[in-house]
Amino acid sequence: DTAVSQTPKYLVTQMGNDKSIKCEQNLGHDTMYWYKQDSKKFLKIMFSYNNKELIINETVPNRFSPKSPDKAHLNLHINSLELGDSAVYFCASSPGQGFTDTQYFGPGTRLTVL
Amino acid sequence: SQQGEEDPQALSIQEGENATMNCSYKTSINNLQWYRQNSGRGLVHLILIRSNEREKHSGRLRVTLDTSKKSSSLLITASRAADTASYFCATSRFTGNQFYFGTGTSLTVIP
Numbered sequence: 001d002t003a004v005s006q007t008p009k010y011l012v013t014q015m016g017n018d019k020s021i022k023c024e025q026n027l028g029h030d031t032m033y034w035y036k037q038d039s040k041k042f043l044k045i046m047f048s049y050n051n052k053e054l055i056i057n058e059t060v061p062n063r064f065s066p067k068s069p070d071k072a073h074l075n076l077h078i079n080s081l082e083l084g085d086s087a088v089y090f091c092a093s094s095p096g097q098g099f100t101d102t103q104y105f106g107p108g109t110r111l112t113v114l
Numbered sequence: 115s116q117q118g119e120e121d122p123q124a125l126s127i128q129e130g131e132n133a134t135m136n137c138s139y140k141t142s143i144n145n146l147q148w149y150r151q152n153s154g155r156g157l158v159h160l161i162l163i164r165s166n167e168r169e170k171h172s173g174r175l176r177v178t179l180d181t182s183k184k185s186s187s188l189l190i191t192a193s194r195a196a197d198t199a200s201y202f203c204a205t206s207r208f209t210g211n212q213f214y215f216g217t218g219t220s221l222t223v224i225p
Contacts, residue, residue, distance in 0.1 A: 004156070041200060043157075043215040056211050090156055099206030099213045100145070105156035 003027050004106040006091050012112045013081060021076045021109045023091030029104070031055075031097055032074035034066060035090040037108070043090075049074050050097045078111075086113045118203050118216035126222040133190040135219040137203030138183075144208045146179055148188050151200045151218075160188075160201075195225045 004025045013019055025032060034046040047066045048056035054066065063079045078085060091106040118139040127133050137146070145164045149157040163170045163179045163186070170177045176189040190197055203216040 041151075041218050043202065043218075045213055048211070056213075092157075099204075099208075099211070102147075102159040102162065103157075105149075105158070107156045108154075 004091055004093055004104050006089075006106040006109050008109060009107065010110050010112075012114065014114055015081055015083060017081050018077070018079045019081060019111070020078070021089055021091075021111070023074050023076070023106060025072055025091075025093040025104070025106075027093055027095075027104060028072075029093035029095050030071060031094045032068070032071075033092040033094075033103065034074065034076050035092065035105075037088045037090060039087070047074075047076075055097070081111075081113045083113050086111055118205055118214060120201075120203060120216040120219045122219060123217070124220045124222070126224065127193055129193060129195055129223055129225050131193055133193050133197070133221055133223070135188045135201050135221070137186045137188070137216050139186075139203075139205045139214075139216075140184065141205075141207060141212075142181070143205045145206050146177075146186050147204045147206070148175075148177060148186075149202045149204060149215075151202065153199070157202065190221075193221075193223045195223050197221060198223050 007022045031050045033048045037043045046060045049068045065077045067075045088108045090108045092103040094103045120137050147162045148160040151157045161172050174191045179186045200218045200220045202218045206213045
């Protein structure tokens with residue numbers, strides 16, 4: 001069974017569109033995260049949710065909005081997609097709050113904006 | 115940027131040799147973690163070392179932490195072709211909930 005799953009795996013879309021990426025974890029973890037990895041492999045945290053509450057929101061454009069319907073799911077919605085949004089987006093989860101322990105990563109969603 | 119830096123950026127070794135990667139960071143931290151990323155995959159946690167620890171081992175992995183120099187190293191002994199991957203350090207600082215990945219080292223182990 002996949003611990004952290006993301007859908008879709010690949011997403012190709014036109015500039016200006018709105019899209020969502022879904023993430024689910026079956027580990028019973030309290031905290032979930034979204035990361036962006038650019039073409040140079042730089043990884044940057046975007047959001048962190050603990051028990052459905054946002055605890056980190058780095059300097060991410062407000063076109064990006066995380067939505068957590070329950071603590072097993074953290075979806076990422078992106079409005080008005082731009083070329084610079086092209087990247088691989090990773091979801092992750094961890095048992096505790098903050099960054100005190102291991103994070104478990106999903107397989108990633110490769111977003112290409114044309 | 116507070117992102118850590120790793121060196122070398124790329125490392126190529128023969129199977130059986132040891133591989134050493136270094137991570138330097140800028141601010142005080144609470145812990146440092148190392149992750150591995152195989153091509154086209156998500157990250158896998160390898161080891162966590164706390165700021166009051168100096169060395170940790172896990173199988174063929176040895177991690178050191180020198181908080182006075184703000185640096186860490188990851189040593190993989192007796193490397194295998196399956197160790198080919200990118201390796202990232204990640205630092206966390208509880209004040210302000212700060213968490214940053216390093217720039218990564220791409221390791222190639224030649225069979």
